[in-house]
Amino acid sequence: MNLKELARHLGLSQSTVSRALNGYQDVSTDTRERVLAAARRFDYSPNASAHRLATGHSGVIGIVFPSDKDPLLDPLFTDFLSGLTNSAARRQMDILVSASLDTSEASYRRLAQRGSVDAVVLSSPLIEDPRVPLLERLGIPCVVHGRTKSSHPHAFLDIDxxxxxxxxxxxxxxxxxxxxxxxxxxxxxxxxxxxxxxxxxxxxxxxxxxxxxxxxxxxxxxxxxxxxxxxxxxxxxxxxxxxxxxxxxxxxxxxxxxxxxxxxxxxxxxxxxxxxxxxxxxxxxxxxxxxxxxSIHRAGERIAEIAADLIGGKSPAECQEVWPVDLIFRDSTRPPRSV
Amino acid sequence: MNLKELARHLGLSQSTVSRALNGYQDVSTDTRERVLAAARRFDYSPNASAHRLATGHSGVIGIVFPSDKDPLLDPLFTDFLSGLTNSAARRQMDILVSASLDTSEASYRRLAQRGSVDAVVLSSPLIEDPRVPLLERLGIPCVVHGRTKSSHPHAFLDIDxxxxxxxxxxxxxxxxxxxxxxxxxxxxxxxxxxxxxxxxxxxxxxxxxxxxxxxxxxxxxxxxxxxxxxxxxxxxxxxxxxxxxxxxxxxxxxxxxxxxxxxxxxxxxxxxxxxxxxxxxxxxxxxxxxxxxxSIHRAGERIAEIAADLIGGKSPAECQEVWPVDLIFRDSTRPPRSV
DNA sequence: TCCTTCTATGAAAGCGCTTTTGACGCCTTG
DNA sequence: CAAGGCGTCAAAAGCGCTTTCATAGAAGGA
CATH class of the missing domain: 3.40.50.2300 (Response regulator)
Known part of the structure; x- marks a missing residue:
């Protein structure tokens, strides 16, 4: 079942059905409801590849890491990733976890050229991280988990x-x-x-x-x-x-x-x-x-939102957050012996 | 830089360039080399969405889990996933990790309808797992990590x-x-x-x-x-x-x-x-x-290969493996006290 | 020399969607 | 009553690729 068939079933044109499904205003409430009902009945959802090609958006947030150290084996990373994917899923976005087989530069270039991601998140930033200007040149929005020391403004979420x-x-x-x-x-x-x-x-x-x-x-x-x-x-x-x-x-x-x-x-x-x-x-x-x-999990959740904002056109300078950190007093801290 | 521009640069048609890049035989060695050189020079790689739409393949292996228990927080799962993604990456495939917000049936239906995956891997199978016949009806190849007790033949990799x-x-x-x-x-x-x-x-x-x-x-x-x-x-x-x-x-x-x-x-x-x-x-x-x-990591690696075979048209009945398990003797086993 | 068979290439038709453009009918307004 | 505006929809042009089909020229056989 694709758009064409659905339209034929309804005796409508593809464009009308498409606009009805995408919530455009210039379609009557009556036809919209007919369309939505039919879509539900036939279990229709738009083909992902076609949608992506037409819109130019992949609906994917990428995250690249060197293949020599697999971050999926790092609980810190997977906890972050868990927040990221859950939050992204709520926005109908997917996470692409990509191991860079060669240099990370080449990997980003390829992602950019193929249009496989709308934005990337950058983990473990260095003091001056070359990936930030690279991604800017490539035209891929990027949000940093942490932040670089560079004066160049970039979107980030960091803790204090x-x-x-x-x-x-x-x-x-x-x-x-x-x-x-x-x-x-x-x-x-x-x-x-x-x-x-x-x-x-x-x-x-x-x-x-x-x-x-x-x-x-x-x-x-x-x-x-x-x-x-x-x-x-x-x-x-x-x-x-x-x-x-x-x-x-x-x-x-x-x-x-x-x-x-x-x-x-x-x-x-x-x-x-x-x-x-x-x-x-x-x-x-x-x-x-x-x-x-x-919580690194919550940071992951928030970063997916920031990425979505960036894709939506928000400027990187507006997407900078520093979260306060709680100090939780427990039993491992006491006055020193000598005092 | 897209195919059209690249073709124009070379003074060739899109079809020729496309065939040269995809290794078809009916293009002269001479032009093939020119094309490859130009592609390298301009850092060209084909747009993922367009490629997917044209071929009908998404290049993605899916894995669905209930949203209430996040498997990314389970070291067993992430170790498996790590093997899966690495192995998939070698075959230019991506892994889509999807939390099913509603029922898993609805999730699979959506994946199928959207064409967002070429195959799925199914973890933690039940004795009689309804997901296997469901996926068969939906026409999505599926490989089970473990195996069901159903007589219905399905692709799987299990250990003994x-x-x-x-x-x-x-x-x-x-x-x-x-x-x-x-x-x-x-x-x-x-x-x-x-x-x-x-x-x-x-x-x-x-x-x-x-x-x-x-x-x-x-x-x-x-x-x-x-x-x-x-x-x-x-x-x-x-x-x-x-x-x-x-x-x-x-x-x-x-x-x-x-x-x-x-x-x-x-x-x-x-x-x-x-x-x-x-x-x-x-x-x-x-x-x-x-x-x-x-090793569950190696199982993940192998399962990506099996999924690729399945996508390539191999029949599920040919894709069944049971791995032997090593028994490694260490110091926690000794004769009982009484003996 | 003419006709057939290859070989290398180009033209064009999709893939399934979005989005622009434009048409049509109806209602308003001067 | 004509001109314009609005609401509703259809037609059609892409998005960038693959793939089929057609065609030109070269090669080969009679």
Missing amino acids: NEGAFRQAAELLIGLGHRWIGLVNGDARQAFAVDRETGWRSALLRAGLEAPDTLSGSDVMTDEAGYRLTAGMLASAAPPSAIICSSIFSAIGACRAIRDNGLTIGSDISVIAHDDGISSIRPEAHSPPLTTTFS | NEGAFRQAAELLIGLGHRWIGLVNGDARQAFAVDRETGWRSALLRAGLEAPDTLSGSDVMTDEAGYRLTAGMLASAAPPSAIICSSIFSAIGACRAIRDNGLTIGSDISVIAHDDGISSIRPEAHSPPLTTTFS
Whole structure:
């Protein structure tokens, strides 16, 4: 059953049926209802390919990643993706998850040329990310999860990383901590810079030192968290508190702390950033972890909306959001032993 | 840059250019090379929508799931999906992950009507799954991950669940166990039936009893694994060994065992089915778990290939595979205490 | 030399939809 | 009563590709 047949059945022209289905005004209420009833009866919905070709819109939001690291294996990413797809589905849009077999530039070029996506979302932006200007040249709207440090305006949804980590550090300082470590994510990524800035500014503002030995950067995995924390604990002046950039690093950090014969909370305080992924809950940890919290799932949902706005013609400069982050106090933060 | 412009640039007709690009034989080697060179130079690739409309193929494999449970949050599913997308990408196909907002029947109807997918993969099949005949009526090729018990032939890739669980039980029997519990998945699912059959047949063949009290079914989560195991341990005749249908149930089962003051291996043997997901490794467990192993990631990869075969016209009856399952002996299985 | 058979190419007809354009009847208005 | 406006629909021109069919010229056989 296609439009032509449906029109013939109704004794109407294709154009009238099409406009009736698409909610145009210049069709009488009477015929509109007849059309809608027939469409329902015959279980008609328009052919996706034809619709796309005619409108020039693919109805697809793309997300590209290097093929060497599959993000579907990363719970953070899948939680984000889950929000993205659900929200996109509500707007009749699909998500195209594409592994770039060659360079990511070539992948974007191909997507653009083929017209397979209306917009793309860009994850894990670098400080200066070449993908943003590339996509602009290619004419594909793009929304960044996070944000670059570039002056070039682009659509983004970011959380207040700097504020969150400043608050976390301030909480620890308020409890009496003077020597606070940071187990951060990959230093090339924009968010990691912001978090370090927040941490450092709280310490300096309180007249404390923020030496590089107290700040480590690496991927946000259990192993890296363990390694960085173990390194700090083994140093001449181990920290009395540690702030971790992810729940995974925090798990590693906690392991390192325990392996050093120390107790989390009473010996060493721990704060972790929690993206709210469903598989790991910081309140179920023992002891329950104090966290800076922002749901990455909800970010995914919102980013699909922003992408839709962008496709609808909204300018990137109007599509910039920074979400506040909650600081949730639990049992892993206490005053330092010495106080 | 589209086909028309490219053809104009070359002083050729669209049809010739199209045929050159698509590798038809009736175009001279000379022009073919000119065309390919120009396409490369102008970074041309055909518009996806137009191509789809013209060929009638969408180049998309669909996978539908109920919107109430988001499978993207399930590591088993994402690992499968990861294999599926990678393998599909190699064949220039995309995966459409679609949440069915209403009934799954309506979703499939819509996909069919819109022509948005060339084939679908069907996960978690029930014993008699209505989706299989539905898709057949709709004319959408479909490949099942697992298989139904229906006599109706359909394309599938399954693992030898029955054999795997029989072997697992036989291993335990060989070690001297006489009272072996089964912590199974949802009893409505086809694979759970096969696993129970395997477990039961090994016991009966060895002249042992296989009462219902030793076999529990539920979702394959940590919590359910804990509950079922705790129930068995609290019974008048607790098992000396337990076989779990997933690594998640096994984690719960181990917790229950420890909470009962028992030691895994020496007090109670444990075997788990391991789908090889990247986030949880049974060999890193303490003690390392004996497993029946089959990579769900590789199943995903293979299923994309089968879907491609189906689209290419292969008959469903020719597309049926049952993979053997490895039994990997580790430290969680030992002879029972009493022996 | 003429007729047939290939070979390489072009013209054109779709694929199923959207959207522009224009026609027709009816109602208003001066 | 003629001119214009409005509401309702049909016709037709794309969107960018594939594919069938036709055609020109080259090659081959008699």
